[in-house]
Amino acid sequence: MSPRRSYDQFCSAARALDVVGDRWTLLIVRELLAGPRRYTDLHADLPGVSTDVLASRLKDMERDHVATRRRLPPPAAAYVYELTDRGRELLPVIQALGRWGEPELGERRPTDAVRAHWFALPLLRALTGEGLVEVRLGEGEFHLYAGAEDGPVYGDGPAPREPDARLLLDTATGAALARGQLTLTDAVRAGRVTVTGDGPPAKSLREV
Incomplete structure (x- = not known):
């Protein structure tokens, strides 16, 4: 997990970008708005992202309480990522960006x-x-x-x-x-x- 970089500005927009401003992060949020997703599914639906970058972004999102990882019960027994309540609050942000x-x-x-x-x-x-x-x-x-x-x-x-x-x-x-x-x-x-x-x-x- 990489240390969080910061703009070091006392501004809520800057603080928000500290959390979700890295490349790919908001597109991962877009995919997780569909509900729990396996890592392999995320990678398939984010063409162009490397496995290292995707893994790093997901770890950062867990650290920042935007997403969480859990293990599905048998017979699936797979790990999935899903948005937290705070992560789901990004829906209007994604919608506004899409409209813009x-x-x-x-x-x-x-x-x-x-x-x-x-x-x-x-x-x-x-x-x-x-x-x-x-x-x-x-x-x-x-x-x-x-x-x-x-x-x-x-x-x-x-x-x-x-x-x-x-x-x-x-x-x-x-x-x-x-x-x-x-x-x-x-x-x-x-x-x-x-x-x-x-x-x-x-x-x-x-x-x-």
Whole structure:
């Protein structure tokens, strides 16, 4: 575990950056917003990070009480990392950064990696009403917990139970939503997002 570097400034923004300002840290938080993740899963969904850097960042996050590590009971018997309550408080920070970065997204470059669940947070910002939402697009499936106040806010793969809403869209539409070029309500009106289900998120989208 490396000693914590500090800006040595008596400012809460500087103190926050002392904790989460290192390269990769906030992207690890983004991944852990999906709930407990194994080290191998984190490494697979953070293309470009070295194993040494990932291990170092996770240790720093444990030291700073942003994340914790625990062993799953048998038969899994694997270690997972998950956010602490303090770590989950970074959700609005990640959301604000995502909104601020929309103009920077541009067109996907040949070197850009993509994962389906990276579209989760832009969609979560656009949803109203509480409930479980399953999303299917060209890159894969994921699910969202709209209005969740604790626990995971999204997850890979199909919803673990019957969702309150299902959204079907193509990757181009997902990218337009992520760039801020298209709102979810406009995408529904234009027929670029198909909505099914009877829960509050589905009803609010069909009423636009």
